[in-house]
Each structure stands twice: as C-alpha cells, then as structure tokens.
Amino acid sequence: MLKKEETVLFKKHNIENYSKIKIEEIQNIKKINLRFDPNSKELKSITSKILDIIIPTIPNTYSEKEKQKIIWLGPNEWLIIDSEEKLDDDLLNKSLGDENASVTNISESKTILRISGKKTFSLLSKFLVLDLEKNLSNDHLCVQTIFLKVPILLVRNKNFDNIIEIDIFINRSHVNYIYNILIDGTKNLDF
Amino acid sequence: MFLINCPYCGERDQIEFTCGGEAHIIRPKNPPDLSDDQWADYLFMRKNIKGVQFERWNHSNGCRRWFNVVRNTATDEIIKIYNMGESSPTIKGNEPKTPSGEPKIGSGNISTTFEKK
Ligand SMILES: [Zn+2]
Numbered sequence: 494m495l496k497k498e499e500t501v502l503f504k505k506h507n508i509e510n511y512s513k514i515k516i517e518e519i520q521n522i523k524k525i526n527l528r529f530d531p532n533s534k535e536l537k538s539i540t541s542k543i544l545d546i547i548i549p550t551i552p553n554t555y556s557e558k559e560k561q562k563i564i565w566l567g568p569n570e571w572l573i574i575d576s577e578e579k580l581d582d583d584l585l586n587k588s589l590g591d592e593n594a595s596v597t598n599i600s601e602s603k604t605i606l607r608i609s610g611k612k613t614f615s616l617l618s619k620f621l622v623l624d625l626e627k628n629l630s631n632d633h634l635c636v637q638t639i640f641l642k643v644p645i646l647l648v649r650n651k652n653f654d655n656i657i658e659i660d661i662f663i664n665r666s667h668v669n670y671i672y673n674i675l676i677d678g679t680k681n682l683d684f
Numbered sequence: 685m686f687l688i689n690c691p692y693c694g695e696r697d698q699i700e701f702t703c704g705g706e707a708h709i710i711r712p713k714n715p716p717d718l719s720d721d722q723w724a725d726y727l728f729m730r731k732n733i734k735g736v737q738f739e740r741w742n743h744s745n746g747c748r749r750w751f752n753v754v755r756n757t758a759t760d761e762i763i764k765i766y767n768m769g770e771s772s773p774t775i776k777g778n779e780p781k782t783p784s785g786e787p788k789i790g791s792g793n794i795s796t797t798f799e800k801k
Contacts, residue, residue, distance in 0.1 A: 552692040552747065567747045568692065622685075622697035636693075638700060639745040 514610040514679050516672070519660065523575040524603055525582050529594035530569055539588050544573065544580075553628065555635050555648060564635050564648060572599075572646070572662070604665050606672060609658040612682045617647075617659065619678050629659065641674070643667045689765055690743045691751050704740035706730045707752045708772050734758050738772050 529536045531550060541548060546558040548571060555564040561580065564572040573580060586596040608616065614625045620640050628636045635648040646662035663671055686698040712718055712726055731737065734757055741753045754764040754775060764773055 552694075567749060570748075622699055637746045638696070644745050 513612040513682060514608065514616055516675055516679075517607050518668070518672075519576075519605040519607050521576075521578070522600070522605060523573075523578045523580055523582075524598070524600045524662075525573040525575070525580065525585070526566075526597040526599050527563075527571045527573055527585070527595070528569055529589065529592070533592075536589065536592055536594055540585070543585050543588060553636050554633055557633070557651075562648070564646070566637065566646075602665060603662050604668050606661045606663065606668065606675070607658065608661065608675070609656055611656065612679075613657045613659055615682055616675065616678050620674065640671055643671060645671075686760055688741065688753070688762065690746060690749070691765060691767060692747045692749055693743060696743070696746060700743060700745040702742045702744040704742055704750065707738040707740045736763060736775055740768075 527540070529540065531537060531548070537548070544561070544563065546561055546563050547556045548563055549556045549565045550568075552565055552568075555562050557563075560577040561573065561575045564574065566572055582596055582598050589596060614629075618625055621638060623636060623638045628634065629647060629649045632649050632651045635646060637644070637646050639645065640661075640663075643663065648660040648662070650658040650660060652658070661671070687695045688698055688701050689695050690701075709726070712722070715723060718726070737755055737757050739753050739755055740750055742748065742750050750768050752766050752768060752770065752772070753762055754766075754773065755762050763775055766773060
C-alpha cells in the first residue's frame with residue numbers, strides 16, 4: 494500500500510509553455526465519499542450538523558466553506574474534500590449509524606492534479622468530449638466525465654486574477670498516464 | 685457527435701453512457717414456478733427493433749444514474765427521456781424516420797404503434 498507521504502509521480506518536468514500552463518499534484522487532502530437519501534430529513538440534519546456546509550443538491554455544483562468542499566456526484570452521493578484534514582469521518586460514520594447511508598474514506602485511492610493558466614481549457618479540450626466553456630463556465634461548477642478512457646472529476650476553483658484553475662480527481666493508478674499525456678499536450682498549445 | 689440528455693447532467697457525449705438494453709422487462713415474481721422456456725424468455729429474449737425502442741441507459745462515466753430512453757435505433761433519434769419507475773410513454777404520430785428515406789415496407793422498419801406484451 495502507498496504511504497501518504499509517497500508521491501505517485503513527481504519528477505519535475507520542463508513544460509515549454511510554463512507561463513501559460515502549470516500542472517501540479519495536490520497531496521494530503523482528505524477525501525470522503527458520502528452517500529445517503531437526501532429525502533430523509535433525519536439524515537440530512539445529522540450530516541449538515543457535523544459538516545456545517547450546505548450539501549449541494551443542484552447537479553454538477555459544489556459548496557465551499559473555508560478549506561472544505563462538498564462536491565455533487567449524484568442525487569444521493571457527494572465527495573467531501575478537506576485540505577486541513579479536520580473533518581472527523583469516524584464521527585460522521587458513527588452518527589449515521591445503521592441508517593441507510595455510507596461514509597467511505599477514499600483519500601488514499603484518489604489524487605488531485607491541479608491545472609492552471611490561460612491555456613487550461615485549450616489543453617484539456619484536446620482529450621475531453623465535454624464542452625468546457627459550458628460545463629465549467631464559472632467557479633462552483635464541477636463535472637464528471639472521461640479523459641480518453643479514464644473516469645475523472647473536474648472541479649473549477651475560484652478564479653484569482655482571471656486565471657482558470659481546475660482540479661482533476663483521478664484514481665492514483667491512472668495519474669501517471671494522465672500526467673504524461675497532459676505534458677505531451679502542452680507541447681503545441683499555440684494554435 | 686451523438687448527444688444524450690442525462691436527466692441530471694444535461695447534454696453529454698454518448699461515450700459517457702452505457703446502454704442497458706430493453707426497458708420495462710419485469711422479473712417474474714416466483715421464478716421456481718416458471719418452465720425453462722418461460723425463464724429463458726425472461727432472461728434472453730429481447731425485441732431488438734429497427735425503429736422506436738424503449739431502452740435503459742446509464743450515465744456510467746458521469747453521475748452513474750439509470751434512466752429510460754425512447755430511441756429510434758435506425759436513426760439514433762432520441763424521442764423521449766424519462767425516469768426509472770415511470771411507465772412507458774405512448775409514442776404517437778411518430779413514424780420512425782429511415783436513415784435515407786427508404787420506404788417503410790421492406791426496409792425492416794416497424795411502426796411505432798406496435799403493442800407491448
Ligand atoms: Zn448524468
């Protein structure tokens with residue numbers, strides 16, 4: 494098993510268009526998969542008490558508070574990410590008890606590649622079948638799709654200085670494959 | 685590009701989806717009571733229509749939800765999308781368009797007014 498400190502990839506690559514695009518891996522972020530029936534008022538009140546963030550019900554959006562995000566994955570499924578690792582998933586798990594709900598810590602199975610820069614959409618659109626301008630038109634939007642053959646989750650972060658920043662959530666076993674393809678893709682971005 | 689309108693995510697490319705075959709096939713309540721032929725009929729026999737067909741689809745590389753689709757298998761025209769658990773809609777006055785306008789008779793296209801068993 495991989496230890497948390499071990500990086501899946503990282504050798505420093507020289508990206509030719511470094512001024513226009515930046516790719517980095519974001520590590521040590523807690524990721525919890527949460528599933529429950531949103532029609533159950535009881536479960537909703539338990540989870541919202543512990544999490545203290547609104548659980549998004551609009552498809553392909555996320556809500557954010559300080560260092561935590563809750564990302565919509567489906568009408569009864571969410572991904573909680575916590576960069577300060579403060580969230581107590583054991584407490585959440587115990588509070589939901591035997592109810593029809595599940596709390597799964599997937600921190601070790603998924604990793605995040607963060608792409609930022611002016612050419613972010615140009616780079617990603619080479620490999621996706623998705624209309625990025627439509628599906629990730631502004632922050633607080635996220636989208637699940639496939640990158641060539643690999644299932645991914647794209648999350649658009651808040652803009653700083655009009656620079657687009659996208660987090661790609663991928664299985665650890667796929668990250669080298671995707672990273673190498675992205676690096677290849679940066680080589681002719683000036684079209 | 686063949687787009688499918690997921691009830692949750694909106695229009696997405698077909699490669700994000702998986703077709704789950706014919707819709708509205710009900711599992712028999714008490715399988716041991718059935719003859720082998722009846723059980724085989726439930727398990728294997730599918731209509732495979734050239735024309736308007738009721739199908740289940742899954743947004744497998746998106747929100748992973750199931751939903752029903754009324755699709756013309758000859759032209760890939762999607763006539764209606766509706767939720768799981770809803771009964772099949774009646775599709776009226778919508779003769780399946782043929783890919784190159786070939787006549788209805790002899791081209792293997794069937795009318796949409798077929799009756800479901
Ligand atoms: Zn969907």
